[in-house]
Amino acid sequence: MWTLAAPALCLLKERRSGHAIPAAPAVDGPGESLPALAGGPARAPRTRYVAVVLFPLSILVAVVGLMGASMHKPEVRDMPVAVVGATEQQTRQAVERLEPSLGAMFDLRPVDSVREATAQLTDQKVAGAYVLPTAPGGGTELLTASAAGPGQQTILRSVFQQVAEKQDMALETTDVRPLTGDDTMGSNSLYVAMSWIMTGFLIMAVLRGGAPELRRFRQYLPLLAGWAVGMAVWLWFLSDVLIGAVNGHAGVLIGAGAATVFCVALAAGAFTRTIGLAAIVPVMIVLMLLGVPASGGGLPISMVPDIFRTLQDVLPLPAAVDIARSLVYFDSTGLGGNLLTIAAWGGAGLVLNLLADLWLAHRARQGKGIPAEVPRAGAPRQGRAGRRRGAARGRRPDRQRGRLLTRAPIGARRSGPAVPALGGAGPGPRSVACPTRPGQGRYAEAKGSRRTCGRRPVRGSVCGHQGDRHGGARRNAAISPASRRRRPPRRRRR
16 A cells, blocks of 8 residues: 555655655756755765665664564573572572572572562562562462563563472462553553653754754754753653653653753764764664663563673663653652763763864864854854954855855865855755846845845845946846836926
8 A cells, every 4th residue: 555655645746846855956967966964065976875775774784683682582591589588597498499490590689578678679679579488388479560570570470480389389479569550561661761862862863964054062052951851841741641651750750851862962962963964873773772672671681681781771771761660660769870870971972072062173174074163144243353263264254244155165066156154054045147147146045035146135136237347236236127227317396
């Protein structure tokens, strides 16, 4: 169905507007220069073809490779389980008796009392607790917490049920932290955390491609702060009010979500600003794909390879999953340590962004890439010292209307004379030939902006060429060539 619907929609769109892709520039051949999505100069056709193949291929290989390597053959190894007996000697003997058969699967830890075992279970230090009978002929008890993962609860119940049957004892299972009715699989915490992480690094990809004029780190900070708070509120409203997956703790969830989004955006921005959109692949691998198996949200952490257990205390996604889980089920246990992990990523991103500012400014002074700072149209007129600083940074000043002409990077192709930068250094306004004198001037045309011919601001659709002087009189700028005629002088009234 989709193979038929997609071409039909494309043909319908092309028939109505004449373009299969909305707002796409007209392209006559593969060698034509197009604005780069990353905001810099257009690349060679061979480079673009290679990027078109490698970008989706690298994402596919990373997703299939990491998910398959971590979850294709889950095996329980060293799952921590507390063992509680009536006396210390009974506990030690039970651990020695169970280790030969369960030693490879579980890390059996002797505990003095049921209260201590319950405390370790709510602190998520152990996955369960096996309580021995206190009197002859009594039954055993298994303490679990399905909120920490229903998968590990199922494993503990099946294994210790066999142990109790071999000892001719009954087994009673107690769920200390049960799941809510809206989270029967225990995966809602993973989805909330993934939405925070994706919101953080995707905004940097959008700004890198859609707003390349934002070059300084101080320009990013207010945008990222507003984005983090706004998206944290929206994601809480989506997951709590609309879906009902997370109940309560609105203020803390919004605050933790805003901090996570902001810190992840800082860490991702340090690489997207310097490498470009190609940095999205390694950023997504580190921040998202490696964190899914390391978080314990899909499979218990004791069932994935050992490398992911090490990454559990380092990556931001496991910390975000534990924040959402502990707020809902475990009374904010371990919240401070997880916030510290996320803050460490934000601090590292802050330092790297400041270093990226220095590196980008150095490249701009050498005339490479996009200038480190691109003023917007209508900027205030610069003084003599400001013009000298602008020339040193690769810009040449224009005193007409306080605009600045952006010098093209070295190696970039130019089509026609330079026009003032309207709105940044990305794909600029459409440049069309002057209708009055073709070949002598071009004017830039953009919605909501003034039209310019070379360095002369004009009104209307005509640049105002008149006589041998470029620009002509400003009063004649809006007069069409057909209506230009000599008017008779007015008679004075006596």
